[in-house]
Amino acid sequence: MGLRRSLDDYKRNKETAEVFPGEQRTQMGQFTGSTQRLIHVDPSGSIRDYSYPLSGLHGLSSSRFGVRFDQTIEWFDTLEGASQTLHEGTVETIHNFEKFDVVQRDFTNALTHATAFKLRGETPDSIELVGFVELTPEGQEGRIGQLVHDDELVEVYHNREHTYLGASTELEITPEVMEKFDEVLADEPKSFPRKGESESYEGSRLTGGVRFRTEFEDGRTTVITTLSDIEEQPRSASLKHVADQTQRYSDPSKLLTDAQQSGLTPDITDQLVQMDLHVLDLLSAPTGARIAGPDFDPHYQYSGGYGYTWFRDDGEISTFLLEADERLGLDIENRHRKSAEFYLQTQLDDGRWPHRVWPMNGRLAPGWANGHVEGSETQYQADQTASVLVFLAEYLATHHESLPKDTATDIETALELGVGGMDISLETDGLPTECENAWENMNGRFTHTAAKFMQAYSTIATAPLADTLQNHAATQARRIYDALETMWCPDEKIYGLRLVDGNLDVRIDSTTFSLIDAHLAYRDVGDISDERYSRLATHLETAFERLWTETDAIRGLTRFEEDTWRRRNQGNEKIWTVSTGWGAYAAEKAIRLFSTTSQQFDPTAWSDRLFTEIDLTGSLCLSSGYLPEQFFDSGTPDSATPLGWSHAIRLATYAARSTRNVEPAVERQSGKR
Template sequence: MGLRRSLDDYKQNRDTEDRFPGERRTQLGQFTGSERRLVHVSPDGSLRDYSYPLSGLHGISASRFGVQVDGRVTWFDANDGATQTAEGASFVETIHSFERFDIVQRDFTDTLSHVTVFELRGEAPDRLEIVGFVEFTPEGQEGRIGQLIHDGETVELYHNREHDYLGASTELEVTPQVLETFDEILADEPQSFPREDAAESYEGSRLTGGVSFRAELKNGRTTIVTTLSDIEEQPRSAGLEQVGNQIQHYSSSNSFTAKQRPEPLTDDTNRLVETDLTVLDLLSAPTGARIAGPDFDPHYQYSGGYGYTWFRDDGEISMFLLEAGERLGLDVAEQHRKSAQLYLRTQLADGRWPHRVWPMNGRLAPGWANGHLEGSETQYQADQTASVLIFLANYLSSHHGSLPEDTIRDIETALELGIEGMDLSLEADGLPTECENAWENMNGRFTHTAAKFLHAYSAIATTPLNTSVRDHATTQAEHIYNALKTMWCPDRGIYVLRLDEGELDVRVDSNTFSLIDAHLAYEDVGDVSDERRRRLGTHLETAFDCLWTETDSIQGLVRFEDDTWRRRDQSSEKVWTVSTGWGAYAAEKAIRLGVSDHGFDPTVWSDRLFTEIDLSGSLCLRSGYLPEQFFDSGKPDSATPLGWSHAIRLATYAARSTREAKAESGQTSSNY
């Protein structure tokens, strides 16, 4: 998204109370994608690329579609009669309803091509055409763009390496669109595109990324194709040929094939699993690395960007997927393999991982928590390394018999090196050193970081490594287990957020839910006392009560007490789907840990919290997507869909299904 479109949105939304002006939101609409391209289809049918982190190609930054009937244009964004559905990771159908007819828009992404089919349904007007405006920003450029119109119809937009193409199956009348001048950019009102007047000169019309068009309907149908390419990988002749082949293929068939248009799911349970797996696929690059979510804030005005791979988020997603796959019998072996290879390839020489990398290639991406690369521990998120090691250890243990020998050796080496990396961050008192937290907004010595270290050391201690490595991991786990007493606040009945300059920060923090999983892992290497179980139960009960928020529109958990991030004009903390889902997941694991034997029944909270992130819950959008946050008004905010939230939901559903199945068979819940 270029600065011009951001400023347009800023002008439109600067006075809103629960919307951040200048962003490119995805809370409404659906995505269609491949491993290299991610395209958002809004309810009005407009398209926008979020593909750069997956492929290095930018594509479409803005678009608009409509119909021209008897010379009069009606844009779909001015028409309220639209419905939208999505099927799988690739197919989106939007129906634009008019008084006498419908326009059915079908969108499908195939590698680096995106296909949009417009089809007339109903009484045909005498003269009807599809009209559109598409703005491309190759290599993220708004200016210094070249435009070629081949044979008067196929349009090529380019900067240096990135060359993008637009073509249609029917006669296409193209008008290049010169974008805003400085005066128009600085004006109070946003500029509407397409402009009514054509470019003033041939020279000006060939130096712009915007193009408007009219496409006739042939037999009630036209097919629009856009293709992104790297000129060093695909020469112009091949790019033009690909556009032509795609047009011919999709315009000659009456409908998409079964592969492109999967059978709709009717069972809600299957639909939840399918939605979560689809989201994780949409956010994945060919390397297996996942973006946190579609990057809605490209100019970093209100966040640090979301179109990167964080090793915490990705490691947690991998572990949740590993659990869910085993419980539900999912075919996700290839995802596990790619994740493991990514982590092996990106591990640093000291056994740790950087803050974040580019999903497309695993290279170091811009970040603010790479202090350990600069020689400082403080600006480093140590829990990220632990999250990756937890997955690698569990993957090795559960798939040891099916992995190639060289992969086993590589993972064993990574785990041994990873222990050394965690040791660097562990102080003599048994707690991790001062570092940055998982929410990336403060420094200190965090309960969450300690919990992830306990989990990682415990998981490694049970892997098929040599005895000395496992013994060392066990000793470190015991050290952290005992040190966690320091983080207990009896007055509040919680494990605190952090130690800050030697003082307890006694706020409730949802990421301390990781204590439950950590103690489950520790059970395999040491004894969890009854007193510790009682404290964990009290901690969960207190945390759920304190973080629970209920308004007329939504219900769920806030991130932590006194959280001020992205409030806009709201005076209180916002509800997060990650925290709500994490709470449901922790409650399920608490059942297994046996905390219910000590006065707290986590089953009630598991049901209550999962209900809110379920498909019909207050925190789930009509699309099935889980956004990161919600305002009290019920308006969703921030990255949508968020991969971490969907992975938590999937793993929680799997754990709940296992518990329910065990209960039906007469087994006690603590055995699942």
């Protein structure tokens, strides 16, 4: 995603109240993708690549399409009333004119993206497709070259990455020089394509901009883009591939057939399950690792970026998927296996995991919480390691009999090493040491970190592992259980957010919902007192009541009290889908936790209330089915969209609600190895 496009957006939106200018937003529109390429199709049909974290290739930085008839060009992004849906594996966008429509279907297969256009209705006698694309191989906006093969197929390149553009009908191509310095620095944004002819031949071959037009044949034409690494696929092979694909996808039936067959989601009819699995597929690399969300802020202007694999997000997603699979029988074991293999590959020598990595290869990605790599414990998010260990222990317990012996052994070794890593972070008082929190915006000794540690130790203590490891993990879990007394505030009747210099921060934080899962796991390790049950119930009910926010447009839970991040001009905390979903999940799990107690608090009503807001028809779910990370009070969605963590929470909560009072289909193995 180029700097030019970010600066252009900044100029267009710097005065907009609920927009962070310069971001490449994805709240509106839909995605199509493979494990190597992720393409956003905005409501006007313009497409853009968010593929780099998945494949290491950049592709399209911007584009626009339109039609030319009666000597006039009508760009689709200037029209009103377009509609967009998922249709048989494609993103279908319908552009409406007075007497005819243009139906656009987008589909991604491996590194190739097809955009097919079909005319429908009373079309003019002479009509052609027009388009513009900006290609930025290796993320470069300068030092790029352009080749035009046989006057109808474009190749744009920097070094290794080569991007190709072709069509099923004859293309008329005009290279387009992008903004010069004076245009970049001007107050007003610049629209492309420019009017008039291209610059000199020399200038036209040193740009990633391409203007084109092509006629419709039998009312149809298809535009193809393909990304390639020239060290893996030579030019001749790429040119042949583009020619083959343009010919193949000139036939709409073949495009729809390939689109339907390329879906990674099993044949599932439930719309919510299908949507959540589809989103997690879109965010997944060939390794099985997932980006947190499409990277809308690659220049780190308002965030630290989202196109990376966090081990907290990914570990939690993996556990949610495992749980949903156990309850709904989704037949997604291959995903669990890939996740486990990725975690084994990326575990550090001390048993822990780094802040975040590139999903394409597991290498260390830019981050700010690698203190344990640098030699400092404070700038480290210890809960991330615990999240991964919970998944590995649960995966071993639920699939132990079917795992290859070598894989099971590797997981056992990783768990033993991981326990040692958590031990490093556990202080003598039984609480994790000072570190960064799950929201990555403060330091302290957090209730959430302690809860994740207790859950991880407890899960390992009951997994099919060696006696010594089980006993040690159980002992550590009991130490944390006792130490959690320190986090209780009797005046507020809640578990505080954190300890700072020995003082309890008594703000409510939605991450403390993790106490429910932690105690469910701990029940198999030690006894839970009636007083602890009472405190958990009181805390959960109080947290729901204090974080609940309702406006004319939306309803849900905020992240934590006094949260100031990304508020723009809003004076109060924003609603987050992660927090709302987490609350629904915790309430559903609390039904199980409190089922044998005499607690007066009934979490069922809160489970229903919170899940309603993230359901497909809820106030926090977009018409696309996507869950953005957060919302302004006006109902304007903001930040990463779709957010994988939110979709995984929704899926696991739906699975738990659908099978309430029913035991999981997969039996968990426990006991000795």
